[in-house]
Amino acid sequence: MTAANCVTCGDSVALPEDVEVGEIVxxxxxxxELEVLGVDPAELAEAPELAEDWGE
Amino acid sequence: xxxxxxxxxxxxxxxxxxxxxxxxxxxxxxxxVRQATFGLDAxxxxxxxxxxxxxxxxxTSRSRYASRFVEHYDLPVVNSPETAKVCSDKVETxxxxxEAGVPTPETTVAFTTESALEAIESFGYPCVLKPVxxxxxxxxxxxxxxxxxxxxLEHKETLGHYEHSVFYVQxxxxxxxxxxxxxxxxxxxxxxxxxxxxxxxxxxxxxxxxESFDLPAEVEQLAREASAAVGGGLLGVDLMELDGxxxxxxxxxxxxxxTVEFKALNAAVDMDVxxxxxxWLEAKVAAEEAGNEATPAEVQP
Numbered sequence: 001m002t003a004a005n006c007v008t009c010g011d012s013v014a015l016p017e018d019v020e021v022g023e024i025v026x027x028x029x030x031x032x033e034l035e036v037l038g039v040d041p042a043e044l045a046e047a048p049e050l051a052e053d054w055g056e
Numbered sequence: 057x058x059x060x061x062x063x064x065x066x067x068x069x070x071x072x073x074x075x076x077x078x079x080x081x082x083x084x085x086x087x088x089v090r091q092a093t094f095g096l097d098a099x100x101x102x103x104x105x106x107x108x109x110x111x112x113x114x115x116t117s118r119s120r121y122a123s124r125f126v127e128h129y130d131l132p133v134v135n136s137p138e139t140a141k142v143c144s145d146k147v148e149t150x151x152x153x154x155e156a157g158v159p160t161p162e163t164t165v166a167f168t169t170e171s172a173l174e175a176i177e178s179f180g181y182p183c184v185l186k187p188v189x190x191x192x193x194x195x196x197x198x199x200x201x202x203x204x205x206x207x208x209l210e211h212k213e214t215l216g217h218y219e220h221s222v223f224y225v226q227x228x229x230x231x232x233x234x235x236x237x238x239x240x241x242x243x244x245x246x247x248x249x250x251x252x253x254x255x256x257x258x259x260x261x262x263x264x265x266x267e268s269f270d271l272p273a274e275v276e277q278l279a280r281e282a283s284a285a286v287g288g289g290l291l292g293v294d295l296m297e298l299d300g301x302x303x304x305x306x307x308x309x310x311x312x313x314x315t316v317e318f319k320a321l322n323a324a325v326d327m328d329v330x331x332x333x334x335x336w337l338e339a340k341v342a343a344e345e346a347g348n349e350a351t352p353a354e355v356q357p
Contacts, residue, residue, distance in 0.1 A: 018071075018075070020066045020070075020071060020074065020086075021066070021086070021088075022063055022064070022065055022066035022070075022086065022088060023065075023066040023071065024065060024066075024067075035065070036066075047065075051115055052187075052189070052190065052194075052195075052217075053115050053116040053117050053189050053190065054114050054115055054116075054191065054192075055114070055116065055190060055191015055192050055194075055261075055313075055315075056114075056191050056192075056292065056313040056314075056315050056316050056317045
């Protein structure tokens with residue numbers, strides 16, 4: 001299993017085997033929404049804030 | 057086939073599609089529209105190699121422009137920018153449905169708080185005030201009194217963006233605690249669910265309970281007509297039952313979604329929604345290729 005550090009609290013965040021760049025994961029420690037920027041090596045960033053025109 | 061996927065966030069819906077496409081051996085080129093640029097002469101690499109491009113942008117503004125550029129490059133795009141334009145704007149959707157004779161809630165648009173208040177008073181209470189662009193039930197207001205209407209209108213005017221001064225006022229439909237979502241591919245209904253909640257908003261994104269729904273023929277037909285009204289493609293058609301007890305045969309179409317999310321639908325129904333969508337994409341690309349291979353004489357009537 002891949003893991004990367006949360007950019008907010010620094011704790012390790014486990015990523016699923018089939019993780020995709022662009023996917024959102026939650027930090028289990030601090031709850032921050034994190035965007036997967038890279039998978040090899042794994043890299044996380046704080047996910048963008050919800051924008052008004054987001055949706056389906 | 058080679059599939060381009062425009063995105064800014066990979067939601068569970070995109071992941072279902074990616075998994076299905078790759079398992080079938082298709083090559084997927086993900087293009088993050090936050091990083092790509094779109095010029096006049098050539099598509100951002102590697103979109104030019106793609107047999108079809110899927111617009112899965114979560115931001116409406118990006119979806120509309122990016123799909124328009126893909127069409128400009130002469131590449132097949134799902135959905136078309138015309139469909140995106142109609143579906144992404146509630147005024148456009150309402151007009152398209154009305155012009156096609158598809159039943160849709162009574163709606164009035166006003167451009168000042170004063171005229172909007174007049175429209176609201178004409179509807180009576182409760183009625184609904186919606187943003188013209190937006191999703192997931194956000195910024196929707198069920199107005200139950202004049203004082204509430206005045207407050208919401210003032211707030212909207214203060215929000216600043218000009219779109220909030222396009223006041224979209226709609227009749228409140230006393231639905232039976234649920235609405236219906238029908239997924240259609242080029243008009244053909246492939247799966248449907250009900251979305252139930254004690255709240256007046258029944259969006260799955262807002263936590264409504266979802267359940268598979270057997271479509272009456274009338275709803276299937278309305279879904280087809282709604283799809284045609286907005287230009288077809290891969291769509292989520294939302295309907296409400298009109299009489300409030302769920303036992304009536306009258307329906308109204310209140311929304312058509314062009315970057316439809318189907319995670320909740322996939323969990324509710326006894327079928328693989330992503331597989332059905334990919335089946336449709338494969339057929340669409342095959343038909344496109346067959347059309348391109350035909351000589352001019354063959355395609356003439």
